[in-house]
Amino acid sequence: MSTWNDPPGGFHPISAPDYLPREQLQKIQLQRLQSVVGRAYDRVPLTHSRMDERGLTPASVGSLADIAKLPFTVKTDLRDTYPFGLFASPMEEIVRLHASSGTTGKPIVVAYTQADLDVWSEVMVRALVACGMHRGDVIQNAYGYGLFTGGLGAHYGGEALGATVIPISGGNTERQLMVMQDFGVTAICCTPSYFLHLLESAKETKIDFSKLRVGVFGAEPWSDSMRERIQDESGIRAHDIYGLSEIIGPGVGIECMERRGLHIFEDHFFPEIVDSETGEVLPEGAEGELVLTTLSKQAMPLIRYRTRDVTALVSEQCACGRTLRRIRRIGRRSDDMFIIRGVNVFPSQVETALLRVEGTLPHYQIILTREVGLDQMEVKVEVTPEVFSDEIRALESLQRKLEASIENILGLRVKVTLVEPRTLARSEGKAKRVTDLRSV
């Protein structure tokens, strides 16, 4: 029996909202916006007080354009209300918690009701369908399982699609390659840098992954040239997936088969582009900071969340037929946060780690590279008179202490290199702390 989504890229009924006429979509958006603003106003003290300060009530939202009147939510709001301050549901209704790294070592906690998880699975199914995946696909899910939203988000989406999900999580390259070959894997979800690493290793071991067809790559920025390299070397089709834990996890946006920008699942996440300095909403097509409002979230509705991701909205109709607007692929952020191996890192966290060991903050520089497909982080630290010892073992021990302190805060292994004083670039005003050499 032939079913709805048997042919790759075929129609799946769950994807119907992807193709709604714009007016109809906007009606749903407005209705959901009014409802979610009401929920946040009634149940989240921070949103309530911020709206009161501006003389706003949920009734102030009469049109979609009125969203611009509403106050922003920023990442520090999540930190300041740690752990549960922005929840709009009692714990009895919350069925899942996830967490991601924050700016001070305290994580940011996000919550889901069962309905939220259902929405998450739904948008993930729509994302996978847009990548041409269907029932019968064997998905190797190499995103990390755990507090990170990547693993479980892709997992439940894959299952809800009706595909076969292998919850292998990250790491253990040899086993990944064995499974890829022996289980006849047709699709893989992981970070693009990890996939490159798998490719390199597969060459050495002559692994046959000719059944592999699709890759759904996210959780870190990657360039078009990296896509070309992945596709040329593996023969698969590589899709960019966008998401962030604060909003839901992976599944906020996806590249369809056209792969000319990422469709945002606008019936659940309302996108705006604002000037990152002034907060003014920018006209369609202009580049600025992506701001997202969760239209259907129950446990943790976020109104006008500043993602810090820089992109532009594309509203021309996509050749795939979806009416959902697209964002351009994200290449940079409006703050100095960077993402490495799926972990959000702020230079201030590295500073905290250095301060803990040295007592004063030395000059330092973070260098991001991609070696054999894996993202590497090196921290160059200038030696100060206070910490300099004439004994090699004391210097090596300092190096190890710095590495341990950073790993302790970030949960990432990094390499610390001691350098001579005044050798790291100083600039006027704000120091350039991060050098990203990862473009492949």
Next chain:
Amino acid sequence: MKLQQLSLFLENKPGVLRAPCELLAKNGIDLLTMSLADTTQFGVLRFIVADPEAARKLLTDAGMVVRMTEVVPVEVDNHPGGLARALAAIEEAGLAVEYMYDFGAASRGGKAAIVFRFEDPDAAIAALGKAGVRIYSGEELLK
């Protein structure tokens, strides 16, 4: 008699030794003896000059990280077994050698000068004295 040794932090890359050496040379400061400890990433240049305070200021003003450490110049017999005798005295006193190097310029008359770094220089001087091992005076070496 303890000596003030200067140490410099250097990255392990070509050319790093030249800058401090040239700076000292321009100011007429003679390196009496030196030793370079290195790892794959960095090195520490340890050296002794007649006026350590002046050299320290010079290098510090040039932006280098300098450290002063007390070291002990020990006289050993310049023939097989000479160094071993001094080391035996140190070991018997329960003291550890952090590092050591040769002070060739000061070695004469069948004696060799060896610079030792001990964790506790005073205890080491006392132990060596008790064992009859001679410590150089500063005047002998820094002329």
